[in-house]
Amino acid sequence: MEYELPKIFPCGDQALSIEFGDSIDPKINRKVLQLFDRLRARPFQGITDLIPSYRALLIQYDPRILSTEDLKTFLRGQWPGLGQAISPQGKIITIPVHYGGSFGPDLVEVAETHGMTPAEVIALHSAVTYRVYMIGFTPGFPFLGGLDPRLHTPRKKSPREKVPAGSVGIADQQTGIYSLDSPGGWQLIGRTPVKLFDLSREEPLLLGAGDRVLFQPITEKEFENY
Amino acid sequence: MRTIRVIKPGPLTTVQDLGRWGFQDRGVPVSGAVDQYALRLGNLIVGNREGEAGLEITLGGWEAEFVQEVSFALTGAESAARLNEEEVGFWRRIAASKGDRLFIDHSRTGARIYLALAGGIAVPPVMGSKSTYLRGGFGGYQGRALRKGDSLDCGPAREAGLPEIPLGLRPAYSDHPTLRVVLGPQDEEIADQGLSTFRAAPYVLTPQMDRMGCRLEGPRITHRRGPDIISDGTSFGSIQIPGNGQPIILLADRQTTGGYVKIAAVIAVDWPLIAQALPGRTIRFEAVGLAEAQKSYFQRESALARFLKS
Numbered sequence: 001m002e003y004e005l006p007k008i009f010p011c012g013d014q015a016l017s018i019e020f021g022d023s024i025d026p027k028i029n030r031k032v033l034q035l036f037d038r039l040r041a042r043p044f045q046g047i048t049d050l051i052p053s054y055r056a057l058l059i060q061y062d063p064r065i066l067s068t069e070d071l072k073t074f075l076r077g078q079w080p081g082l083g084q085a086i087s088p089q090g091k092i093i094t095i096p097v098h099y100g101g102s103f104g105p106d107l108v109e110v111a112e113t114h115g116m117t118p119a120e121v122i123a124l125h126s127a128v129t130y131r132v133y134m135i136g137f138t139p140g141f142p143f144l145g146g147l148d149p150r151l152h153t154p155r156k157k158s159p160r161e162k163v164p165a166g167s168v169g170i171a172d173q174q175t176g177i178y179s180l181d182s183p184g185g186w187q188l189i190g191r192t193p194v195k196l197f198d199l200s201r202e203e204p205l206l207l208g209a210g211d212r213v214l215f216q217p218i219t220e221k222e223f224e225n226y
Numbered sequence: 227m228r229t230i231r232v233i234k235p236g237p238l239t240t241v242q243d244l245g246r247w248g249f250q251d252r253g254v255p256v257s258g259a260v261d262q263y264a265l266r267l268g269n270l271i272v273g274n275r276e277g278e279a280g281l282e283i284t285l286g287g288w289e290a291e292f293v294q295e296v297s298f299a300l301t302g303a304e305s306a307a308r309l310n311e312e313e314v315g316f317w318r319r320i321a322a323s324k325g326d327r328l329f330i331d332h333s334r335t336g337a338r339i340y341l342a343l344a345g346g347i348a349v350p351p352v353m354g355s356k357s358t359y360l361r362g363g364f365g366g367y368q369g370r371a372l373r374k375g376d377s378l379d380c381g382p383a384r385e386a387g388l389p390e391i392p393l394g395l396r397p398a399y400s401d402h403p404t405l406r407v408v409l410g411p412q413d414e415e416i417a418d419q420g421l422s423t424f425r426a427a428p429y430v431l432t433p434q435m436d437r438m439g440c441r442l443e444g445p446r447i448t449h450r451r452g453p454d455i456i457s458d459g460t461s462f463g464s465i466q467i468p469g470n471g472q473p474i475i476l477l478a479d480r481q482t483t484g485g486y487v488k489i490a491a492v493i494a495v496d497w498p499l500i501a502q503a504l505p506g507r508t509i510r511f512e513a514v515g516l517a518e519a520q521k522s523y524f525q526r527e528s529a530l531a532r533f534l535k536s
Contacts, residue, residue, distance in 0.1 A: 009411035012491030013519035015461045017411040024456060036251070051250045051459030053483050058459025060250075063520045064527060135253040136457060136483030139362055143457070179253070180362060199352065199364055205252040 002028050005079060008072060014048075015060045016071065024145060024173065028055045029133050031082045033210045038078065046071075052209045053134045054143070090211035092129065095177065095192050097168050097215045098223040099125075103191035110153050110170065110187050124148045125189065126215040130175065134209045140179035140197035142207045147175045159185035166191045168215070190215075193226035229296050229343060229380040232372050233327070234289035238437075241347050241366035241378075242478075243279040246355035250459070250482045257357040257365065260437060260478045261338050261501035263397055264302040268342030270534070271299035271319050273387030278346035279356035281372070286333040288341075292322040296380060297344040297387065303336025303399070303502050318390035336399055336502030337435075344387065345380035360437065361479060395530055397498035402508040405499055406522075407465065407490035409513050412455055415487045416467065420447040424489060425513055429473060433505040437479040440500070442509060446471030449487060457485040463492030463500065465511075475500055493519035495526055 002021040009017045018035065021028035036052040039059065046066025051058040061071060099122045100107040111118045130144035137143075147170065155171045160183065163169070167178040169186030178184060179196035196206045207213070218226075232239075242265065245258025259265040259282050266276040286305045300307055300316045307314050308329045314320050322328065330339060349356050349367055358366025367376060413421065429444035453469040464476045466486040475492065476484070477500070490513065492500055503509060 010408050010491075010516050011411050011459075011461050011488070012408055012463050013493045013516055013523065015459075015491075017458065019411070019458075022456070049247050049250045049256075051482055053458040054456045056456075056458040058461070060461060064524060068516060068520070134457070134483065135251065137253060137481055139249075139252060139254040141253055182361070197362075204353070205249070205254070208252060 006031070006075075006082075008075065011058060014063060015058055016068070017056050017058050018075065019056045021055045024054050024133065026131060026145065027083070029131070029145075032057050034082050035075075035078060036209070053136065090132065090208060092212045092214060093207065094214045094216050095194055096218040096222065096226065097126070097190040097192045098218050098220050099190035101220065103223070104168070104189040106156070106187040107189045110151070110189060113153055114150060116150075121151060121189065122217055124151055125175070126217050128214075130213045132207055132209055132211045132213060135205070135207060138178070138180045138182055138197075140205045140207060142176055142196070142211075142213065144175045144213055145173075147173055149173070153187050155185040156187060159183055163188065164191065165195070166193065168192060191223070193223050227294060227379055228377050229292065229294045229345075230378050231291045231293055232374055232376045232378075233291060234287060235372040235374060235376070236283050236285060236287035236330075238284040239288065239372045240282050240358040240360065241279050241349055241356055241372075242282045242358060243356045244277040245478065246353055246357050246359070246365065249353055253482050254353065254362075255359060255479050255482055256462070257359045257437075257478050258355070259338075259340065261302050261340065261397070261498050263498045264338070264501075265340045265342065267317070267391050267395070268299045268301040268340045269346070271301075271317070271388050271391060272297050272342050272344040273383060273385035274342060274344065274346050275384070278342070279349065279366075280340050280342040280347060283330060283339040283341060284337060286330045286339055288328070288330040288339075290328050292324060292326045292328070293377065294380075295321070295323045297321055297383070298328075299342045300330070300339060301342065301391075302338050302340045303333045305333040305335065305339060306331040317396055319387055337504055338501060343380050344383040348379040348381045359479065392533065395533055397502075399502050400499060402510075403496070403499040403503060404510045404512050405496050406493045406512050406514045406519060408493060408516055408519055409490045410488070412487045413489050415450055415455070416489050417448040417450050420449065420467070420471070421489075423447050424473075424511055428508045428510055431503050431505050431507050431509060435505060437477055439474050439476045439480055440503070442473045442475070444472070447473065447489065453486050455485060455487055457483045460484050460488070461491055463494070463497055464488050465490050465492065477501070493522065495519070495522040
């Protein structure tokens with residue numbers, strides 16, 4: 001549910017959490033990203049970092065430079081303009097994925113859970129242009145919204161100790177891509193050869209909140225030759 | 227230029243500065259010194275910028291040889307330390323000559339010791355910071371903890387620095403600290419009984435602590451509805467209450483977002499207390515207002531600024 005007016009909560013004495021609603025909803029997330037874009041665009045002395053998420057924006061600041069009252073006054077002045085303007089569109093990125101086999105060890109089980117064939121799961125998963133709601137968990141890991149309800153699957157009962165970077169997974173209504181080798185509990189249905197986080201690139205982090213992602217099925221051979 | 231060579235690295239020593247800022251929206255943790263105030267003071271003693279990179283030596287057990295002469299300072303958890311045969315103290319500038327050896331015993335007073343070297347540690351910055359992010363394997367010294375045989379370079383020394391930091395400006399560490407907190411952002415998700423418990427009961431720091439966070443054990447803190455929230459941003463000192471009702475205090479390498487209820491966050495001026503707490507120690511929480519929390523922070527920073535001017 002979207003709040004009529006955003007709510008402001010302290011997160012310690014050097015951060016404020018601005019909440020726009022209490023559900024995963026593109027309208028709510030658009031407001032988060034609009035405020036995020038505005039604060040980023042304006043050189044705000046005293047703001048040290050910003051963390052956008054599904055329905056909230058965390059603003060970290062130094063109260064010696066920017067008082068809490070001044071920050072709150074500025075924010076309240078922003079409320080009327082939010083949600084109305086067409087938010088700047090992020091870029092659309094096509095992510096090649098090889099589904100199944102050793103790259104997607106849970107694909108068969110996910111298919112069986114939903115009474116489908118693996119091919120049907122792949123078709124449904126790759127048909128949607130997903131919205132990046134936020135990046136979190138590890139550098140570059142996107143939380144993607146828009147997964148077909150027919151594919152909603154709970155997390156694995158026991159998380160894996162190591163999920164390889166590039167793994168594409170499903171957890172409840174979310175889909176995402178592991179950006180680093182890490183422990184993980186998502187249902188793994190495929191893997192991408194694309195690096196979401198690569199320090200040798202000029203832009204190490206491929207995706208940001210507000211971008212959109214389309215998965216494109218590729219063969220194992222295409223994966224190897226990528 | 228090559229300045230110090232590691233002989234015994236101790237359980238976990240990493241290069242850290244005051245953190246990697248501006249990339250948390252992309253999932254990149256801040257990292258940096260867990261006890262930032264101690265690192266800042268060490269840097270000021272040796273004449274560095276406050277935010278210069280130093281070594282975070284967890285629990286001591288350190289031995290190193292100085293390959294070049296350099297001024298250094300030890301701050302953080304006071305431990306028995308020697309330069310060759312001579313005992314050296316914390317919070318003061320010490321001159322090392324080429325060939326000198328620095329020994330730091332296993333620390334009994336606190337978790338983290340900081341070694342600041344004049345000129346700072348010369349490692350390539352990654353995304354604007356020299357801090358090590360261990361999970362990601364980047365930053366600091368080759369993205370990892372130091373090992374025997376590693377050699378570190380220092381930059382050119384800047385200024386003379388200070389002979390020592392007076393007692394009144396050093397952090398007031400405590401064996402069994404009371405951490406002042408500001409409630410929120412999800413304190414409303416905690417049952418009334420849970421809030422009373424949190425504000426009154428003692429919690430013990432378990433051995434499950436690292437640069438990401440520390441887990442406490444004690445009376446269960448209950449939720450109104452459940453422990454899960456729609457993931458949102460975290461800060462240093464944020465206190466999560468997962469399903470088992472046992473608090474987790476988030477530290478430097480914490481994930482940028484989290485899906486557990488956050489009942490409160492430790493106030494900035496008390497961050498050194500949690501940075502130094504050892505397993506087995508008792509911790510209590512005291513809820514304070516935002517204004518009071520910030521006032522303490524302003525007082526500390528003003529006192530430091532006044533001292534530096536004089």
